[in-house]
Amino acid sequence: MNALEVMRFALRGLTANKMRSALTTLGILIGVAAVILLVAVGEGTSRTIQENIQRLGSNTLTVMQSLSGNGRGGGAGGAGGGAFAAQAPQGTGTGPRTQAKDLSLDDARALADTANAPSVRSVSPVVTAQAQTVTYEGASHTVGQLVGTYPSYFEASNKPVAKGSYFFNDDVLSARKVVVIGHTVAEELFGAVDPVGKQIGVAGVPFTVVGVLKESGSAGFQDADDVAVAPLPAVQQSLTGFGPLGQIIVQAKDAASVDAAQAEITAVLNERHGITGTAAADYRILNQAALQETVATATGTFTVLLGAVAAISLLVGGIGITNIMLVTVTERTREIGIRKAIGAPRGAILGQFLAEATMLSLVGGVLGVLIAVIGASFTIAGFKPVIVPGSIVLALGVSVAIGLFFGSYPANRAAKLRPIEALRHE
Amino acid sequence: MTAVIQDTAPVLDVRAVTKTYGTGDTTVRALRGVSLTVRRGDYVAIMGASGSGKSTLMNILGCLDVPTRGSYLVDGTDIGALDERQLAILRNRKIGFVFQSFNLIPRMSALANVELPLAYGGVGAAVRRRRALAALGQVGLSDRVHHEPNELSGGQQQRVAIARALVTAPSLLLADEPTGNLDTHSTADVLRIMDGLSADGRTIVLITHEVDVAAHAKRVVRLVDGEVVEDRRQAEVDDLPPRHHQDGPRYAGAEPRHFGDEPGYPEGAAR
Numbered sequence: 265m266n267a268l269e270v271m272r273f274a275l276r277g278l279t280a281n282k283m284r285s286a287l288t289t290l291g292i293l294i295g296v297a298a299v300i301l302l303v304a305v306g307e308g309t310s311r312t313i314q315e316n317i318q319r320l321g322s323n324t325l326t327v328m329q330s331l332s333g334n335g336r337g338g339g340a341g342g343a344g345g346g347a348f349a350a351q352a353p354q355g356t357g358t359g360p361r362t363q364a365k366d367l368s369l370d371d372a373r374a375l376a377d378t379a380n381a382p383s384v385r386s387v388s389p390v391v392t393a394q395a396q397t398v399t400y401e402g403a404s405h406t407v408g409q410l411v412g413t414y415p416s417y418f419e420a421s422n423k424p425v426a427k428g429s430y431f432f433n434d435d436v437l438s439a440r441k442v443v444v445i446g447h448t449v450a451e452e453l454f455g456a457v458d459p460v461g462k463q464i465g466v467a468g469v470p471f472t473v474v475g476v477l478k479e480s481g482s483a484g485f486q487d488a489d490d491v492a493v494a495p496l497p498a499v500q501q502s503l504t505g506f507g508p509l510g511q512i513i514v515q516a517k518d519a520a521s522v523d524a525a526q527a528e529i530t531a532v533l534n535e536r537h538g539i540t541g542t543a544a545a546d547y548r549i550l551n552q553a554a555l556q557e558t559v560a561t562a563t564g565t566f567t568v569l570l571g572a573v574a575a576i577s578l579l580v581g582g583i584g585i586t587n588i589m590l591v592t593v594t595e596r597t598r599e600i601g602i603r604k605a606i607g608a609p610r611g612a613i614l615g616q617f618l619a620e621a622t623m624l625s626l627v628g629g630v631l632g633v634l635i636a637v638i639g640a641s642f643t644i645a646g647f648k649p650v651i652v653p654g655s656i657v658l659a660l661g662v663s664v665a666i667g668l669f670f671g672s673y674p675a676n677r678a679a680k681l682r683p684i685e686a687l688r689h690e
Numbered sequence: 691m692t693a694v695i696q697d698t699a700p701v702l703d704v705r706a707v708t709k710t711y712g713t714g715d716t717t718v719r720a721l722r723g724v725s726l727t728v729r730r731g732d733y734v735a736i737m738g739a740s741g742s743g744k745s746t747l748m749n750i751l752g753c754l755d756v757p758t759r760g761s762y763l764v765d766g767t768d769i770g771a772l773d774e775r776q777l778a779i780l781r782n783r784k785i786g787f788v789f790q791s792f793n794l795i796p797r798m799s800a801l802a803n804v805e806l807p808l809a810y811g812g813v814g815a816a817v818r819r820r821r822a823l824a825a826l827g828q829v830g831l832s833d834r835v836h837h838e839p840n841e842l843s844g845g846q847q848q849r850v851a852i853a854r855a856l857v858t859a860p861s862l863l864l865a866d867e868p869t870g871n872l873d874t875h876s877t878a879d880v881l882r883i884m885d886g887l888s889a890d891g892r893t894i895v896l897i898t899h900e901v902d903v904a905a906h907a908k909r910v911v912r913l914v915d916g917e918v919v920e921d922r923r924q925a926e927v928d929d930l931p932p933r934h935h936q937d938g939p940r941y942a943g944a945e946p947r948h949f950g951d952e953p954g955y956p957e958g959a960a961r
Contacts, residue, residue: 269809280797602793605754606807606854607782609775683781684754687793 270612274619277592285624288588292628292666293635295578296659300636302574304649306567312647313563317556319480319488323385323519324420325526326550327375327512327533329367365537365546366508374532375514381528383521386416388513389496393503398445398453398492399465405452407445408490410466412499413513418444420515423493428460428475431495439497443471447479447489466492469502522553571655578659581628582666589621589674600678601686614679621671622664629663699766701862701893702728702751707760709746709916720746722916723760730861732927733888734895735907743916744897748866751895753781765861782811786855790867792847794839800826800850801835807858825853829883845876852883856892863887865896869903881906885934906933 278285372389375381393410411417418430431442443466450459459473471494480488500506516525526549539545593600600613633656640649709721720743728734738744749755750762753769762769764784772780781787794803804822813821826835829849839847848868855863865884869877885906888894896907904910905924908931912920925932 276797598793599795602795603806603810604778605752605781605787605793606810607778607780607858608810609778609782612810684749687754687789 267615270615270619271623273616274623277596277616277620278623281592284588284591288584288624289628289631291581291584292578292625292663293581293632295574295581296629296632296663297635297639298574298577299571299659299662300633300651300655301639301644301649302570303567303655304636304640304651305644305647306563306570307652308644308647308649310560310563310567311650313559314556316488317552317559319422322422322552323516323522324552325514325516325522325529326552327367327371327514327529328510328548328550329508330544330546330548367510367512367547368508371533371536372509372512374536375512375529377532380532381525383516383525383528384514385517386420386515388414388417388420388515389509390417390511390513391496391499391504391507392510393467393499396467396492396503398449398467400453400459400462403453405449407449407466407492408487409492410499410503411491411493412496412504413493414496416515417493417513420513423480423491424478425475426478427458428473431474431493436495436497439501440495441469441471441498441502442474443492443494444475444477445473445493446477446491448487449490449492450476466494467503471498519553522551526551578662578666582625582670585621585624585667586670586673588624589617589671590677592620593617593674593678596678597681597686597689600681601683601689604681604683605687610679613681614675617675617678618668618671621675622667625663625667625670626660629660632663633660699763700727700729701732701765702726702895703763703766704747704751705761705763707747707750707757707762709743709750709755709758720916721750721757724913724916724918726911726918728862728893728895729927730893731888731891732893733884733906733908733925733931734911735904735909736895736897736911736913737899737901737904738913739899741915742913744899744913745866746916747913748864748895748897751862752785752787752864753777778810782807783858784861786858786860786863788848788851788855788863788865788868790870792839792844792851792871794847794850794854796839799836799838800831800842800853803839803850804854804857807854811858821857822853825857826850828856829853830879843876844872845879848872848876848880849883852880856887861893863892863894865894867897867899869898869900877903881933885931888931889934906931908932 367389369389372387375384376387378384391412393412394408396407396410398405398407414436415430415432417423418425425444426447428444430444431440434440435442443464445453445459445464453459453464454462459476462473463470464473465471477489477491477493514525514529516522529549530545533547534540534545537546603613636656636659637651640651642649704724704726706723706725707721708719708723711718711720722743724743724747736744736747746755750757753764756770764780767780769777769780794800795806798806801819801822804825805818808818808821823832823835826832829852831846831849831853834842834846834850837846839850842850848871852865852868855865868884869880872880881903884894884896888908894907896903898904908923908925908927908929910920910922910924911918912922
């Protein structure tokens, strides 16, 4: 009895009951496909979110006002960053604060001083006006975010221009009413018409469009293309008034100096806002890199959770194998008796039934991988699944292990049957 | 007449074997001290009514069951001293079993059924096929080798079963009511094959309750209530069986003396 022979016997046993074998295989198939596919969905989700975060700009720190010692505040108009506001490296103290200072343009200027903050490359003060109505020749659209800022904002927040140009420091100094609009806004207002050079009304105030931002194609939470960016003083004059800044976006010199920049910002602002010792800060700094790490951990947990749920279905499939193999052993007790009577050793019987169980699970596993690979080419719940090669190897390995493990009990039972009793079985 | 070399030890040596089922009030004493010695080349019919213990004896002889007391030797080997693995090898090599209900494995061709004991014995595929075809030829089924059991008549199925029992060239052929489920014509076929095998020197022990069938044997042992009550010899061990017709029809292609001596078992192929 060599291995090939055992396989042949097993195959014959399986094909004798095609429907039953197919259904049992289906259990494993679903389990394996679920594991691979759900892990792929988790991975795809994680990657999409990471990309979204990266799109917010690299090496940037967002300084926001913090209204209380903890929790979120001041960042309501954050350039997308507010959606993930989970980082509060500063101001986690719980004590009440006697005097909270707003973020001011002077704060921004102080941060831009290379003597105080050598790791900082650019500083962009930002005010945000939510839901402003813009009009153009009868067409009207409500812009999700109208941002008033400095030209450095475009680079810091990773918003390149596709058509036209940015506005310049000159425009800021003279508070010119020019605007760079997002892709969505351009489409809503102008359709096929080239918007550059056209005049639009923003809450009644006329602005000239100088450029259109490149489509960022963000998926998920909010449309990153539904924005308009104008010089800071122009927005303050016509829309928000000269109140506090919504946030200050600071770009560090490079990835390595992000942490240094954060320390410098903290030092400068603490001094300017008179925060000493244990007093809670009235601002907080959102660190892009730290945020990314947190999100990675969160989505990792999410993926593990999905995998665990899928693993349960794989387990159920395995129990299905045990069940069907037990039925098979009972049904074929007489056959086992005959085989033993003509001299089949225990190992041969054990091998045959183990091989049957393993074949069931392996075929199910291979088909499951196939289905998962096909399924992963579709977009699921807005995310493109990314198959993790490790999950395929794991799922296949586990399916073989399941065959061996869940098949061993029935196979052992078959091998242990006493020939005389097996032969009497009807 | 015997082609097989005579050993000093008898093929079968049953010594005061008893078998009881159950305990207490429900105890059934199926065998009450049976002793029986069968020499090589003998053709023994064990007769008895239903419940006389003949099937129990048969199962013990076939190493499918163990006696409650007493010992049992096959070719001088004490069965009681063997472990399960050794028993499987012994069943495979020394004993050929023919059942009343044929007991072929369904959905396997006649050829595959006959090859099965050789497969378990570790014989290579080519040798296995040749020997299985020879055995099927010997029982006159050369034209039915690829049929599955449900495509064969009862008589044909029993002949496949005999071929399966013979293919390993066992020391002993055990037949448990081999004609019990067969019509007259098929019974004659099977008995003719048995007679032929006996004439060729094969040792046969056959269980039956039919006098007609027992008349074919060289020796008749009668069992009543688990005890041997009669042991009658109808022909000498070295003679031909009483009903054997030398000139009677023999199946073509039967060369039994050769296929039994073929090599094929690998050394130490006990698995």
